[in-house]
Amino acid sequence: MTPGPARRSHRSSPQCGHGATELPIKGRGERCSIFCIVPPEIFERIARNGDDQQREWALSTLSRDHSLRAARLQNILTGTDAVHRVDALAMAPAGVPKRTISDVHGTEQLPGEVVRAEGGPASGDEAADEAYDGFGATYKLYWEVFQRNSIDDAGMPLDGVVHYGQGYDNAFWDGNRMIFGDGDGQLFNRFTISLDVIGHELTHGVTEHTIGLNYWQQPGALNESISDVFGSLVKQYQLGQSADQADWLIGAGLLTSNVHGEALRSMKSPGEAYDDPVLGKDPQPAHMRDFVETTTDNGGVHTNSGIPNHAFYLLATKLGGNAWDKAGEIWYLTIRDPQLKPTARFRTFALGTRRAARRLYGIGSPEEGCVVEAWGEVGVEV
């Protein structure tokens, strides 16, 4: 998989907060002499901001020297000296996914029959081919935008299982592979039908390999939100949509025409995705004042995720342009922040996003101001 056409919009100037800007912390007061080796953050900025040719060159350079440069880049951005997984990275060819889709034919017996392998022709089975394509789109976002080589940043194979169970209304990441049900056909369609669902589930794997949030109460809601955020970015990137053009819906297309609703969740309008006599009403809050205390659903992880979801939507639309560019970079740096633990609650994570904005754009930058405003509008003061 080679880098696709650049989807770069003109970067807008956010108006949030005050305008005084200091240099990003790592670059303050530093100058690179003509004798220095090109620092990795230069490749990272070229990969994000350059034209098609420049991006391809930067990504190719990162790929050839990925083991050291990528680790070094991560160290610089996260402030650690640890170099991770050099041997694994040296063995895994970066930039190319390794997808395998298996069919369990309506049973729950893994691993199933391989129906499509990497580079193979379309199988003709809708679910299998949608899973294959969705894995590719997810890999593409993480590689082209964030220079992340698969879920573990070490070329982890992307394995999927389709036609799981009978009328199974679900899809999930089991730690090693993604499992897709076919839906019951009455309320839910097949779960491979939505690209953001696929991105959401694979992002649970990314979270496991980064911040590792516990799947319970506020950390769990953050875990869920991170999956919705990057799942939505997978769809937006694939469709070439700016933040203003995106629908910000999760699971649109998953609900059958029997259901009165647009999607399962709305990052733009939490609580308004569906209102149906059978499914009930979308329970998501958009503000901390409406936080739901419950023991169901591991402490309401799919409910209270509406709050950080909405914060991301607000940030992305305040910043303008493509949501993956600035808002996505801030969130991606945050989930790799070594100061954040698996027990992180909303405010701790929000402080992490402010810290990330400072690192990327400078203390007092408009981007930092937008982060503060976005969280403030959902009731989380940072």
Add this chain to the structure above:
Amino acid sequence: MAEADDWEIEVERSGGFAGITRRASASTCELPEADATQLAVLASAVDFDRYVQQPPNMGRPDAFQYQLKVRHGADLREFVVGEHETDPTLAALITWVLGRPPAPRPPAS
């Protein structure tokens, strides 16, 4: 009805990707005889003590979470279990109560 056959099962399923909660219950006292017999057979096969005694685990992302109330005669037990933690006997009982058709047996190899 003999106490051995007197069961009432309440199941609440939450979580999953959709995060939607479903509730269902079944009681041998209220079901037609054939269904009541089937429920008693399914419930009798489950080792509920195992689930009541096991420490709670944090959930697996987007797996279903089940909360069960099980009344067997005068004995009442409640527990929470993740989809991935159920054994085949409990899975079969939950599926029956929630009304989904059971998965077919895998083809013989």
